[in-house]
Amino acid sequence: MSELVKINLKVNGKNYSAEIEPRLLLLDFLRENLALTGTKSDGGSTSGTCTILLNGVSVKSSYILAVQADGSEIVTIEGIAENNELNHLQQAFWEMFAVQNGYSTPGLIMSLTDLLQRNSHPSEIEIRYWLDGILSRDTGYQNVIAAVQLAAEKMK
Ligand code: FES
Numbered sequence: 210m211s212e213l214v215k216i217n218l219k220v221n222g223k224n225y226s227a228e229i230e231p232r233l234l235l236l237d238f239l240r241e242n243l244a245l246t247g248t249k250s251d252g253g254s255t256s257g258t259c260t261i262l263l264n265g266v267s268v269k270s271s272y273i274l275a276v277q278a279d280g281s282e283i284v285t286i287e288g289i290a291e292n293n294e295l296n297h298l299q300q301a302f303w304e305m306f307a308v309q310n311g312y313s314t315p316g317l318i319m320s321l322t323d324l325l326q327r328n329s330h331p332s333e334i335e336i337r338y339w340l341d342g343i344l345s346r347d348t349g350y351q352n353v354i355a356a357v358q359l360a361a362e363k364m365k
Contacts, residue, residue, distance in 0.1 A: 216279040220245065221288025231276050235261075238275035239285060247286035249312045256344035260316040261285050267323035269342075286315035289322060298322060298360040307356035313345035321357055330361050 213228040220243060227242055236259045239245045248270060249258040259271040262284040290296055295303065298318060302308050309317070317340075324331055324339045331339070336354050345353075 214276050216276055218278055218280065219282045221284060227275075229275050231274065233275045234271055235263075235273040235275045235278050235283075236270040238278075239270060239283070245285050245287050247315050249315060251312060254344070256313070256316070257320060257342045258312045258316040260319040260343065262319060262323060265323075265326065267320045284319075286318060289318060297363040298325065298356070301356040301360035301363065302353075305352050305356040305359055307352040309345050309353075313343070316343050317345065317353060321353075321360075325357070325360060325364065329364060331357065333358075 211231055214231050215226065215228050217224070217226045219225070220239070225243065227238070229238060229242070236248060236250060239248050239261070240250070248261055250271065251258045255269075257269055259269050260267050261270045262268075263270075263273070263278060264281050290299065298321060302314070302318065307317075308314050320339065320343050321336075324336065328335060333354055336357050337350065340350055340353065
């Protein structure tokens, strides 16, 4: 067992301090230490179900050690709603039947949140390009693209 390392970070607006193993993945820290189980593991694939916002940028939390997130600000799917209401993107997913299984949807929402922060009116091609890092084989991507376009309209 290696020596524990202390980290401090903010997750969904709340400050946390923890002593952890240096090799602990950020994904496992969020799920196991903070019980934020909305961020999913795909069991070793690269599907992006574990996507979160790290200092405002979408990243795969299984690719990052928790110690690397020391001092950063994280938003997970649990922190994305606004005033306890679905935000525009979540609502659009609901309205356009873009919700897929419980594994894919959180990663899609977090990744597409980053896209809409960077580009408030992405074209279909830009959305498709952005989705390259998130795999979902349930219903395809057409309804997801429609949901992003609807969210962009609502956010005008
Ligand atoms: S758990 Fe597979 S990409 Fe993160």
